[in-house]
Amino acid sequence: MLDVIFFRTETGREPVREWLSNFDEEEGNIIDLDIRVVAEYWPQVLQTNLVKKMTGEEHLWEIRSRISAGKRTARILFTLERQRMILLHGFIKKSRKTPRKDLRLARRRRDLSKSRSE
Template structure:
């Protein structure tokens, strides 16, 4: 049995919400399954490069998924001190560059998670 090299967990807000889990639940089953397969590929194969994962700077990485209707989904994560993939933020990409607001939100969530680690 192959073990996950970096098991994925969801970032949890102070209010107890899990933004990436909630985002995934709002997608249809086909898209959710495709993104889940890409996350699983990263969990078992870490470190993994393009086309599945790409470093985004400051310890952030993105999982790149092609979903229905030609859309592109991104899930931003980092590897924490306990060697877990912490899924911080996710979105459907609408432009060539990753929006600064999405990167800012992921970095903010990363800092919050790092401060809350035991």
Template sequence: MVHFQYENYSRSFFSSSSGQEPVREWLKSLTRDDRRSVGEDIKTVEIGWPIGMPLIRKMDTKLWEVRINLSDGRIARVIFTVADADMVLLHGFIKKSGKTPANDLKLAKTRRDNVLREQEGGKR
């Protein structure tokens, strides 16, 4: 029998060098119902990590996406990394095609690398 240890993760927003939090700003642009849907799914991940499909899909090393169904059949994605016990929300967007756009994935990877570099620098 395999036992899984679930941990509660805290959630934080990626912050740029200028202090902007792009995911928080994106969330504010959504309707109240859409924000609620995003928040509920992120909370599920915080409480039950690790989680797999269909809610979470691994995108790259230390990079996952939360797959969120919004009203009117729209689909949102929030890409995050995990640093220690912190779920860092890196990028959020409304998905318009079957595949995650390369520029969205590249942006999330750059932000992930910044977060992990800061984490390593803080441990020294």
């Protein structure tokens, strides 16, 4: 089982936790459950549609949560360090391709997280 950690900025903010607080209770519960399933069943969960390795990215995966009765998809990009799943960035996916700005932000946070743990 992986420990779930929220990425923390240098000022102490937890952007993914803040993003999650914007959802209503039902959607928040769906996303929370998906995070817990990934943490509990890693790496077997890679064989499902719930989580996917980001193509061409080193140490970057995404959790795909279907919300709003399946009409929207919330994505959380995360990295792994030892037995920790670090939640880096969350967004609502509106197109097939992950927006570059979201990938850049997740990469930057991944690199910051890695440099702090070294």
